[in-house]
Amino acid sequence: MVDEELETDYLVVGAGAAGMAFTDALLTHSDATVTMVDRRYAPGGHWIDAYPYVRLHQPSAFYGVSSVPLGQDALDVAGTNAGYYELAGADEIRAYFAQVMHRRFLPCGRVRYFPGSEYLGENRFVSRLTQESWKVRVRRKLVDTTYLEGSIPATSAPPFEVADGVRCIPAGEIARIRERPERFVVIGAGKTALDTCVWLLEQDVPASSIRWIKPREAWWLNRRFHQPHALLPDLYRSIAIQLEAMAQATSVQDLFARLETEAFFLRIDPGVAPTMLHGAVISEAELGLLRRIENVVRLGHVRRIARDEIVLDEGRVPTSEGSVHVHCAARGLSRHPLRPIFEPGRVTVQPFMWGFACYQFAMLGVVEATVQSDEEKNRLCPPIAYWDANTDYLSAFLASLANGRAQAAYPALANWAKDTRLNPLGGIAHYRDAPSVIDARERIKRAGAAAAGNLVQLLKANTAQPRGTRQAH
Numbered sequence: 001m002v003d004e005e006l007e008t009d010y011l012v013v014g015a016g017a018a019g020m021a022f023t024d025a026l027l028t029h030s031d032a033t034v035t036m037v038d039r040r041y042a043p044g045g046h047w048i049d050a051y052p053y054v055r056l057h058q059p060s061a062f063y064g065v066s067s068v069p070l071g072q073d074a075l076d077v078a079g080t081n082a083g084y085y086e087l088a089g090a091d092e093i094r095a096y097f098a099q100v101m102h103r104r105f106l107p108c109g110r111v112r113y114f115p116g117s118e119y120l121g122e123n124r125f126v127s128r129l130t131q132e133s134w135k136v137r138v139r140r141k142l143v144d145t146t147y148l149e150g151s152i153p154a155t156s157a158p159p160f161e162v163a164d165g166v167r168c169i170p171a172g173e174i175a176r177i178r179e180r181p182e183r184f185v186v187i188g189a190g191k192t193a194l195d196t197c198v199w200l201l202e203q204d205v206p207a208s209s210i211r212w213i214k215p216r217e218a219w220w221l222n223r224r225f226h227q228p229h230a231l232l233p234d235l236y237r238s239i240a241i242q243l244e245a246m247a248q249a250t251s252v253q254d255l256f257a258r259l260e261t262e263a264f265f266l267r268i269d270p271g272v273a274p275t276m277l278h279g280a281v282i283s284e285a286e287l288g289l290l291r292r293i294e295n296v297v298r299l300g301h302v303r304r305i306a307r308d309e310i311v312l313d314e315g316r317v318p319t320s321e322g323s324v325h326v327h328c329a330a331r332g333l334s335r336h337p338l339r340p341i342f343e344p345g346r347v348t349v350q351p352f353m354w355g356f357a358c359y360q361f362a363m364l365g366v367v368e369a370t371v372q373s374d375e376e377k378n379r380l381c382p383p384i385a386y387w388d389a390n391t392d393y394l395s396a397f398l399a400s401l402a403n404g405r406a407q408a409a410y411p412a413l414a415n416w417a418k419d420t421r422l423n424p425l426g427g428i429a430h431y432r433d434a435p436s437v438i439d440a441r442e443r444i445k446r447a448g449a450a451a452a453g454n455l456v457q458l459l460k461a462n463t464a465q466p467r468g469t470r471q472a473h
């Protein structure tokens with residue numbers, strides 16, 4: 001079949017949060033035209049296939065695209081998020097991205113959107129439904145939001161063997177289960193497993209009916225310190241807490257110990273040293289629920305589930321045909337070699353600082369539209385890997401400090417960062433006279449420089465340690 005041809009300034013591959021936030025910023029800060037391509041049938045990326053009981057782990061207030069608010073900024077009064085600002089669920093997020101596409105992007109006349117279409121490389125894509133194919137002449141850049149695409153249980157097979165006759169289902173399927181199984185065996189240590197355990201407990205499944213197979217223990221961020229609006233002063237205070245701990249810590253372990261004492265970092269099992277840090281935020285109420293689960297298996301990764309036993313890296317545990325095994329073990333975010341984010345003819349979306357995803361995605365769009373050369377853009381946004389181990393928090397935090405300083409040279413960018421709803425700290429000026437904010441400001445000033453210097457030393461010392469004793473994995 002002959003390719004249809006079309007022309008555009010930017011060809012954005014992926015209409016997930018990254019593609020949407022980046023495009024929104026381009027539309028606001030330039031007159032560019034954009035063509036968006038995604039193999040999924042609607043905008044929203046992984047949220048289209050997410051498990052039904054998923055919610056954002058951070059407030060809706062700073063998720064999505066900059067120009068369209070998400071949610072009503074309501075405080076939850078019930079459940080594990082009580083007292084905190086609302087967290088959108090999957091339905092709301094899907095509706096939100098559809099609204100952004102159909103009420104903002106398409107009506108502005110500068111965006112063309114091709115859902116259900118596979119990008120083939122070389123600026124070509126094909127419709128999955130009609131097999132019609134397109135060749136795009138890209139005047140400015142290809143924007144690849146798929147370089148670090150994660151995998152989720154609903155669309156990826158479990159990374160272990162499952163024998164015939166074993167009941168093993170992806171996370172979301174437990175919401176549709178018909179008969180109560182003998183036991184729920186939750187496999188995975190990340191956010192999906194955590195959400196699954198919390199949801200089961202909220203449905204009054206007894207903790208004794210849940211077995212949790214955790215290859216690693218994780219650090220979680222306390223939701224108390226990640227709130228907007230009236231609760232923003234606590235978020236600001238957490239910057240002071242982190243900088244002081246960073247300035248004073250004598251090792252990576254000591255830094256985490258200090259931040260745990262301040263309740264900034266949380267762990268579910270106080271007896272196990274966490275080696276994993278994915279940056280997800282949980283409430284202390286969720287923590288309380290999760291601590292009820294006593295049947296925790298720590299024998300490494302699952303290799304095979306047979307009808308009567310589960311084989312792991314470091315041992316075996318019995319199971320039964322009456323148990324349902326819940327696959328929460330998708331790879332999550334990818335870790336590919338870093339490449340410059342901005343190159344001639346190409347933007348490769350990657351994280352470049354510690355912080356929530358959408359703020360970073362949108363900032364890349366603003367940088368692309370408002371900063372002149374690729375060299376300058378890369379100086380502002382040098383890529384870092386998505387965090388996975390404890391030390392990644394230190395390097396990502398250092399990158400944030402550097403990004404904050406570099407922004408000062410770009411007033412358009414600095415002003416945007418101050419005003420956008422996606423920047424959790426953006427609104428702090430409204431509370432500048434609150435005593436706790438005045439106090440935190442002084443503490444931040446006092447600890448800032450020493451924190452940056454000590455973080456560099458801590459990372460160096462950690463790398464110098466013999467393998468096996470490093471605080472990493």
Ligand SMILES: Cc1cc2nc3c(=O)[nH]c(=O)nc-3n(C[C@H](O)[C@H](O)[C@H](O)COP(=O)(O)OP(=O)(O)OC[C@H]3O[C@@H](n4cnc5c(N)ncnc54)[C@H](O)[C@@H]3O)c2cc1C
Nearest residue numbers: 014016017018038039040045046056057058118119146357
């Ligand atoms: C369960 C869960 C909860 C999360 N909660 C939060 C949260 O609260 N806050 C937060 O900041 N982050 C959260 N995240 C992190 C999440 O990575 C980001 O929020 C964000 O949604 C990622 O968006 P993305 O566009 O980078 O990736 P995706 O959503 O994966 O989108 C990439 C898109 O690219 C498309 N694509 C890939 N290859 C091709 C191709 N060849 N042709 C066409 N299309 C292609 C895919 O179909 C997909 O739609 C969460 C992640 C998960 C899994």
